[in-house]
Amino acid sequence: MRLMITSLFALSATPAFAAKGPFFSLSNTDFVVSIAFLIFIGILLYYKVPALVGGMLDKRAEGIKSELDQAKALREEAQSLLASYERKQKEVQEQANRIVASAKEEATNAAATAKDDIAKSITRRLAAAEEQIASAQAGAIKAVRDEAIVVAVGAAKDVMAKQMDAKSAGALIDDAIATVAEKLH
Numbered sequence: 603m604r605l606m607i608t609s610l611f612a613l614s615a616t617p618a619f620a621a622k623g624p625f626f627s628l629s630n631t632d633f634v635v636s637i638a639f640l641i642f643i644g645i646l647l648y649y650k651v652p653a654l655v656g657g658m659l660d661k662r663a664e665g666i667k668s669e670l671d672q673a674k675a676l677r678e679e680a681q682s683l684l685a686s687y688e689r690k691q692k693e694v695q696e697q698a699n700r701i702v703a704s705a706k707e708e709a710t711n712a713a714a715t716a717k718d719d720i721a722k723s724i725t726r727r728l729a730a731a732e733e734q735i736a737s738a739q740a741g742a743i744k745a746v747r748d749e750a751i752v753v754a755v756g757a758a759k760d761v762m763a764k765q766m767d768a769k770s771a772g773a774l775i776d777d778a779i780a781t782v783a784e785k786l787h
């Protein structure tokens with residue numbers, strides 16, 4: 603129906619109706635062209651060219667629609683991937699922040715432990731140094747006493763040797779033997 607209305611409008615608007623003389627004559631070129639045009643249109647309709655063109659356009663429209671659907675699917679997939687990567691990036695950033703905070707805390711703890719260890723080491727070394735000083739002092743005092751004793755014994759020996767004769771030496775030996783005998787029994 604649509605085809606008939608279109609062809610009626612096409613024929614009614616032709617310049618052939620405006621020409622002078624008999625229209626339905628083979629000498630009228632407008633009539634011959636109109637007949638050729640109608641035959642051409644008829645051939646196109648006979649071979650269903652409009653349906654083929656419409657089918658091709660429909661296929662093209664379906665192809666474009668499928669490409670648009672694919673593009674929408676790809677866009678949605680890309681958006682989901684982008685969102686996923688953004689979430690992963692945030693998670694990685696949070697993890698990095700936690701690692702940095704943990705490292706700072708460990709460094710602070712290690713520094714505090716090192717300070718405590720150094721303080722304990724210094725205390726131990728000071729105590730060891732004080733012990734060495736006290737030991738050296740005691741050793742020096744003992745050495746001085748020992749030397750004083752040696753000097754005193756030597757001086758006493760010299761004094762006694764000068765004052766003692768043979769008779770008093772024998773009496774001292776007898777007294778010493780008697781004292782030892784009393785103490786042993």
